[in-house]
Amino acid sequence: MEPARKVNRKAVALVAGVVAVAALVGGGVWASAAIADADRDAPTAYWVPLGETYDKPAEPGSVPANALSGKLLPVPSGFALGPDLEQDGNNFFVSGEKAVEGFKEARGGMSSSERKKRDEMLAELKLKGLAGRSYTHEGFSSVVEIRIMQADPGAVGKFSEISKKFLEFTADGREAPKVDGFPDAKCSLLAIGEEKKEKIDSIDCVAVEGDVMVTFRAYGSKPFKNADAVEFFKNQLNHLKSPGESV
16 A cells, blocks of 8 residues: 555644645645545556555546646556545546635634635635646556646745655655756655565655646655656656656
8 A cells, every 4th residue: 555654744734833734735635535526537456565466457537638637747658557646546637726615615623723724825826726647667566646736836836845844854864866957856765664674665756847836756665766766757847848758
């Protein structure tokens, strides 16, 4: 199953003094059950460790064409659509209007003041849309998840800086690789499992290109090639800059 982080995300947001972001990062933007109107592909089976197998799912339908999903990196050679991104399926899009409506309807675990701060944050974002796609390498030994958010450029920049601090807080202390050509991108590493006996490694990254924020996650059984994951992330960023030219 997907590796879980070792800290409570909402607690991190509160400690950092950004209650408004707790509903987005901690709740979060990508896993709100309230976004029921998202266009998504059919659910797929989840990733399993090396040595185990699962029945190949039925071929999913396709998400209707839209400009934001077109900003996601197409499935590269040697990869296929991966496991579900929570309940959103492995390839989804939701408009900004529907996303904001969904977030405002989601009130669980939040005080009235927290909801007010969240709504102020959403208004500042001027959210245009959310999209996501997962990828799995042949053999199902690793999984890549990419999620993008399109919104007001200034607000996206602020949001990304908070997300980067969150990555620093949850990292396991190892030096994360840089993303060549994208100095403002930020990555962090986190091994999952009992200390010194971790079986799964993961890398999380955040970057902004124009009015689009990209959150990236890759994980798999050790030994895990972080350099390959970073190259995948770089290809996504290049695709945003020059669609059709990424490799």
